[in-house]
Every structure is written in structure tokens, then in C-alpha cells.
Amino acid sequence: MRDGRRRRRLIPFTRHPSSPASSSIVARISNLSLLLFAAIIIILASLTARLRPIQLLRLSSLHLRPTPSPLAPAHRPLITMPRSRGDPYSYLYERMLPFHANFRRTIAMIQHTLPQTQTLPKRDLERFLAMGVQLVHHLEMHHSIEEAHIFPVLATKMPDFGASATHVHEHEVMHAALEAFGGELMATHRRLTGSQGKKAEAEGCGQALQREEEEGRKAWPRSVYDGEKVANLTQTLAEALLPHLEAEEASISAKSMRAAGWTEEEVLRIPI
Numbered sequence: 001m002r003d004g005r006r007r008r009r010l011i012p013f014t015r016h017p018s019s020p021a022s023s024s025i026v027a028r029i030s031n032l033s034l035l036l037f038a039a040i041i042i043i044l045a046s047l048t049a050r051l052r053p054i055q056l057l058r059l060s061s062l063h064l065r066p067t068p069s070p071l072a073p074a075h076r077p078l079i080t081m082p083r084s085r086g087d088p089y090s091y092l093y094e095r096m097l098p099f100h101a102n103f104r105r106t107i108a109m110i111q112h113t114l115p116q117t118q119t120l121p122k123r124d125l126e127r128f129l130a131m132g133v134q135l136v137h138h139l140e141m142h143h144s145i146e147e148a149h150i151f152p153v154l155a156t157k158m159p160d161f162g163a164s165a166t167h168v169h170e171h172e173v174m175h176a177a178l179e180a181f182g183g184e185l186m187a188t189h190r191r192l193t194g195s196q197g198k199k200a201e202a203e204g205c206g207q208a209l210q211r212e213e214e215e216g217r218k219a220w221p222r223s224v225y226d227g228e229k230v231a232n233l234t235q236t237l238a239e240a241l242l243p244h245l246e247a248e249e250a251s252i253s254a255k256s257m258r259a260a261g262w263t264e265e266e267v268l269r270i271p272i
């Protein structure tokens, strides 16, 4: 799809120079205007070179640090080698840990931000909602890849990874929590950007209070953003997520992999 679009845009550029119309235009351009043209190109190039670091800076100053692509097969290197020369049996654990660390960090960030969300400025509230929705997407992708590519291999020696066993059941419990949490965030985003949210924004919600004796910002009505409901849904999600991450890590620890009777070669061949 993307390739097709790129190709369609490229073809006119590759054809034009050879067409008679464009060559007669080129012939009419004086040396002076060619020089001017080159100067403009150089100025534009230096401007974009200068703009790029600014964009990077802005992205990194956002609090929404993206989680790494959760084990997407397309991004997996063709030859998988253990990162360290340490214990090969901890290979799977070490490769999984950064993803888990990211999930823990994101949900901690959400929980940390929650108490102030009822009065956040609109843009910040939208960012908070986006962080939650992104966590939902990344967790669901992570689970479906685990269930399609990693768990079936592990299940050959470890029954906890079987199709109807512990870890898949934990995914199911979490999926329900994710749907409730993600559903509420997306519904909030629709209300916030719809007529209700616009009306509340016009009434000063999320903005500094006017009267001198009052500090802080005006809260959003709970008909637009129900911070307590989101806090409850976050709590339910955390209660499903955090013990599951721990249980999964215990199941793939070097000790568990040894106890299950994997050979070193087999461990290194697990697709992660």
C-alpha cells in the first residue's frame, strides 16, 4: 500500500526530464536563475537539517514515551543471538524483560498522573488518554504474538503455557480489563472532542480558575471525564497485569527453563 503510493509519486518525476516540454523549459533557464535555484535548494536543505533536531527534542519532551514494538515478527532479527555471554538459559527472560519493564513503567506513570487528571488542561488530558490507549494496543499485540509464536513452543515442555492453561487464562482476564479500560478512555476522548467537551472547555474546564481566592484549574464534569471510574479501571488492570508479568517471568527464568529440561540449543531457538 505504502510502496504503491510512493511509486505513483515517483513516476512523474522520473519521466519529466525526458519529455520535450520540460527540456524546452530547461533550455530557457539562464545561468543566473540556475544559480538562484541552487541557492534556494541549499537554504532549504540547511533549514530542514536545523529543524530535525528541534522535532526530536519536542518528541522526547513528551511524557508519552512509546513502548518498543512488542516482539513484532517483522522487527525480529533473522539470526537471534543471546545479548550477553551469560547463562543461555536466561536468554528468553532477558529478551522479555524490557517489554515487561515498559508495561510496568507505563501503568505506574498512569497511576501517578491519575490524581490530577480531573482538572488537566484539555491537551494534557488527551495525551493522558492516548498513553492509556497505547498501553492497551501494545499489551494486546504483545499477548497475541506470545500466544501465536512463543507459548506453543514453550508448551511442548511447560504445561503452564498450554492453550487453556495458566498464562493464557491470565491473558483472558487481562483482556477483559483492557477492553473496559481502553473502552472508557476512547469513549472519554469522543466526549472530550465532541460537543459536550467543547461546551465544558468554553466554560473554562481544565483552565485556571478566575477568582483570586481559588487556586488550581476548573475540573471537567464527570459526564465528560470520570476520573474515579478511570482510576477504578486502572486498578483492575494493574491487579491483572502486574501479577501476570511476575508469574510469566518466574515461568521463563533460567531456573524454570533448566527444570523443564530444555537444551541450550533449544532455548536459543525460541522465536523471540
Ligand SMILES: *[C@@H]1O[C@H](CO)[C@@H](O)[C@H](O)[C@H]1NC(C)=O
Binding pocket: 226, 228, 229, 232
Ligand atoms: C470506584 O471504586 C470504589 C471502590 O470499589 C466504588 O465505591 C466506586 O463507586 C467506584 N466508582 C466508580 C465511578 O466506578
